[in-house]
Amino acid sequence: MEKNEILMIYGKNYKEMTKEILTSAKLAEQIGDKKKKIGLKPNLVVAKTPDSGATTHMEMIEGTIEYLQENGFKNISITEGSWVGDRTQAAFRVCGYPEVARKYGVKLVDNQQDTYKSYNAKGMQLNVCDFPMSLDFLINMPVLKGHCQTTITCALKNNKGLIPNSEKRKFHTMGLHKPIAHLATVVPNDFILVDNICGDLDFEEGGNPVTMNRIMAFRDPVLCDAYVCETMGYPVSEVAYIGMAEKLGVGCADTSKAKIIELNEGCNAKGKIRMTRRVQELAKYVEPVDACSACYGSLIYALDRLNDMGMLRNCKKKIAIGQGYKGQTGEIGIGHCTCGFEKSCKGCPPKAIDMVEFLKKEL
Numbered sequence: 001m002e003k004n005e006i007l008m009i010y011g012k013n014y015k016e017m018t019k020e021i022l023t024s025a026k027l028a029e030q031i032g033d034k035k036k037k038i039g040l041k042p043n044l045v046v047a048k049t050p051d052s053g054a055t056t057h058m059e060m061i062e063g064t065i066e067y068l069q070e071n072g073f074k075n076i077s078i079t080e081g082s083w084v085g086d087r088t089q090a091a092f093r094v095c096g097y098p099e100v101a102r103k104y105g106v107k108l109v110d111n112q113q114d115t116y117k118s119y120n121a122k123g124m125q126l127n128v129c130d131f132p133m134s135l136d137f138l139i140n141m142p143v144l145k146g147h148c149q150t151t152i153t154c155a156l157k158n159n160k161g162l163i164p165n166s167e168k169r170k171f172h173t174m175g176l177h178k179p180i181a182h183l184a185t186v187v188p189n190d191f192i193l194v195d196n197i198c199g200d201l202d203f204e205e206g207g208n209p210v211t212m213n214r215i216m217a218f219r220d221p222v223l224c225d226a227y228v229c230e231t232m233g234y235p236v237s238e239v240a241y242i243g244m245a246e247k248l249g250v251g252c253a254d255t256s257k258a259k260i261i262e263l264n265e266g267c268n269a270k271g272k273i274r275m276t277r278r279v280q281e282l283a284k285y286v287e288p289v290d291a292c293s294a295c296y297g298s299l300i301y302a303l304d305r306l307n308d309m310g311m312l313r314n315c316k317k318k319i320a321i322g323q324g325y326k327g328q329t330g331e332i333g334i335g336h337c338t339c340g341f342e343k344s345c346k347g348c349p350p351k352a353i354d355m356v357e358f359l360k361k362e363l
């Protein structure tokens, strides 16, 4: 897999999807020497299960470990430090990590209890935990979700779980963006496997999961977060740490240079969307018929952006979405399936940012 490539896979069998995407990415080749010390860094910000939209799905962890072990890698650990308000051990327990560690014989490392050293991160002195810095290869496994302070959170912000609690507090006093960008210059960012299964609409702690049923792989954490912005309906310029990390040489934020490789079609993941009250409020503008999860979920993100802009206040229109509209006519529709409509947003599935621009004009 090249640095400008983005791999995606849709479906509901998350463990098998994980193994398939890692095989397609040729991760084993990228890692190389079988003796390398490999770390998996999930997002266990709080002690909540993944269906809340806050934490990485265990099926992805299991799929990654199985893939690595089947390819002859033996030195595997899971390394994480929850946010200051929660204990990593509690998050490990709630999400079933001790059982998985036993089942596969992998080590669990709580970074909240680790020692640390100070590093010069391109002009900013930052403390980073010793265990993750001792790894030969780190697989970052963030959840794609919203964040109340930084708008989105994915690869770059997930690195905060590699620093001690005292440093996390300092990050907040520094406004998060700048230290997040500098941190990425020293921590390993070898491979990123994004849990885009049901990340939260706008809150790191979960509560409003948006079903997408998708897993994505990247080699560039800056490209990852830039693409995530567009997936959630935000211009990349709205999330300052992405541009800062790019300027520091961490990666490329220009999504137009990315090569997107879809390993299957969005229609591999259809079905009922979990409706919290907040998602339900946005869904009342939608008329779905047999919609794919990633298409519907992206529309929920787009409607949330329009709602933030006050554009849904007097909206009486309904937006059609889904394979049930193929070959049909109508007024406003989303995606290739509604190409017979008077107004239709192109794509299969379209990105939320394109839906926002389309709906701004047409609603």
Ligand code: SF4
Pocket (backbone or CB within 6 Å): 266, 267, 290, 291, 292, 294, 295, 321, 322, 323, 334, 335, 336, 337, 338, 347, 348, 349, 350
């Ligand atoms: S355009 Fe149609 S087929 Fe494509 S993702 Fe959307 S609903 Fe699915």
